Amino acid sequence: KAGVTQTPRYLIKTRGQQVTLSCSPISGHRSVSWYQQTPGQGLQFLFEYFSETQRNKGNFPGRFSGRQFSNSRSEMNVSTLELGDSALYLCASSSAGEGTEAFFGQGTRLTVV
């Protein structure tokens, strides 16, 4: 069974640009969550989607947005990139249940210069 796939694995962008990251969940999983991981802040929750609806959002500015498609694939977009957005962005998928574990992808390493 294929795991969670994130693309691209690495990305270098310039301040002010925008970026879109993609996540394909495990087959049959309908929930997708996004996290930002930095050395100083650890894993910070961005948002969670279930059946194309955002059902929770973390404390990030509106520059961070996401969406989920009917096939459960999800995208995350960051507009007007800042140097502080450099991080490992992780996607996790889980089945429908609220208390079920999430499985992570390998992440997208974003560097903003």
Place this chain on the structure above:
Amino acid sequence: EDQVTQSPEALRLQEGESSSLNCSYTVSGLRGLFWYRQDPGKGPEFLFTLYSAGEEKEKERLKATLTKKESFLHITAPKPEDSATYLCAVRAGGFKTIFGAGTRLFVKA
């Protein structure tokens, strides 16, 4: 406020030296507590889910336990390949998942 605290921040062990990692939590409406292992540059790897106080789960040299306020990850006779960051996460009401800062484990041969 919902909070997850892991201790210690870092732990250095000799091969074969057993120890425990701690995860204390304050959340409203616990839906589940999860342990993950993360290697550098990779995504977290799922280890265990615990749902209620008194529950225990085991996998190879690892054993996770849960009380009403904290969870422990016991590592028995660790090997160098157990070196990693161990993350604790809590699923609270309102579809909220909160991660602790992690414990970096170093096991020396």
